[in-house]
Amino acid sequence: SNFKVANYLDVDNSFGSINNMTLFKNRLFFWQTDAFGTVSSNERSVISDNNPGALTLGTGSVLDRYEYYTTLNGEKENQLRANTQSDGAIYWYDAKRNELCSFNGNLNSVSKLKGVQSYLNTNKDIILKDPVAAYDKKYNEVLFTLVNNTLVFNERIDAFTSFYNYSPDYYAEFSDKLYTFKNLKLFKYNSGDTNNLYDDKSKEAYISFVVNQNYPISKTFDNVEYSGDFTDDTNFSEIYFETKRQTSYTLDNEDIDY
Numbered sequence: 001s002n003f004k005v006a007n008y009l010d011v012d013n014s015f016g017s018i019n020n021m022t023l024f025k026n027r028l029f030f031w032q033t034d035a036f037g038t039v040s041s042n043e044r045s046v047i048s049d050n051n052p053g054a055l056t057l058g059t060g061s062v063l064d065r066y067e068y069y070t071t072l073n074g075e076k077e078n079q080l081r082a083n084t085q086s087d088g089a090i091y092w093y094d095a096k097r098n099e100l101c102s103f104n105g106n107l108n109s110v111s112k113l114k115g116v117q118s119y120l121n122t123n124k125d126i127i128l129k130d131p132v133a134a135y136d137k138k139y140n141e142v143l144f145t146l147v148n149n150t151l152v153f154n155e156r157i158d159a160f161t162s163f164y165n166y167s168p169d170y171y172a173e174f175s176d177k178l179y180t181f182k183n184l185k186l187f188k189y190n191s192g193d194t195n196n197l198y199d200d201k202s203k204e205a206y207i208s209f210v211v212n213q214n215y216p217i218s219k220t221f222d223n224v225e226y227s228g229d230f231t232d233d234t235n236f237s238e239i240y241f242e243t244k245r246q247t248s249y250t251l252d253n254e255d256i257d258y
Helices: 116-123
Strands: 019-026 027-032 036-043 044-047 055-058 063-070 081-086 090-094 099-103 106-108 132-136 141-145 148-155 159-164 170-173 179-182 185-188
Touching: 019 081, 019 170, 090 132, 099 116, 132 170, 132 179
Parallel strands: 081 132
Antiparallel strands: 019 027, 027 036, 036 063, 044 055, 081 090, 090 099, 099 106, 132 141, 141 148, 148 159, 170 179, 179 185
16 A cells, blocks of 8 residues: 555556456456557566576566557446456457457457447447446356347357347456346356346245364254344344254254344
8 A cells, every 4th residue: 555656657648538348368468448458567578597496587667568469459438347368368348449359379359350339339329328347157158148138259269159039237346157137137047047137026035054173073053143234134034054964954944033
């Protein structure tokens, strides 16, 4: 939280403000309105000599320099969710030019190369003010939610494959799973009956607490407490406990103090 005086690096402001940044393959990339580039952040060079191990050379500057990959594509301000990345590429929506772009060492207008630019041009006036992108690691799909559906690019076959008829408000990406948000509701992607996605049916909720501290030692729990913001109809109705050898009887409302 301590910053040195004037410890910053200026980029070329003729390409607009810096609107977003991301880490990709241990490098720092940035978007301006009309440009996309990388910042050399605390770089090091490793050399070898006759002794075991390696010698590391570094400089004292945190931000050394910046480099542009293109000044023909960028990312619009206040659209922080319009980009995502896979293991091999960064993807984003360039609202100013109405293009879907990718970067894997080389920059491409993937919407033009893969034949969906006419769809973007036709629907330009109804594309969301805040488009959302995400990457589905299970099927290697890049998801672009631009209008009232989701456009899908599949990395395995290197082509746009379909439209999905859902349009979540937000994606939450984790290393092994993907969640979507819609109307203040949370859904696990690639799970459950897709025909019931985003419907108004009531959902059952489960919470599992895994107790593993000092696992070889037998333990006795007289009371278990949990806290949160609850109303009369959102408290747990049943609770039970289990180990490898034992399972408790089910506690109902009479055993749960509210």
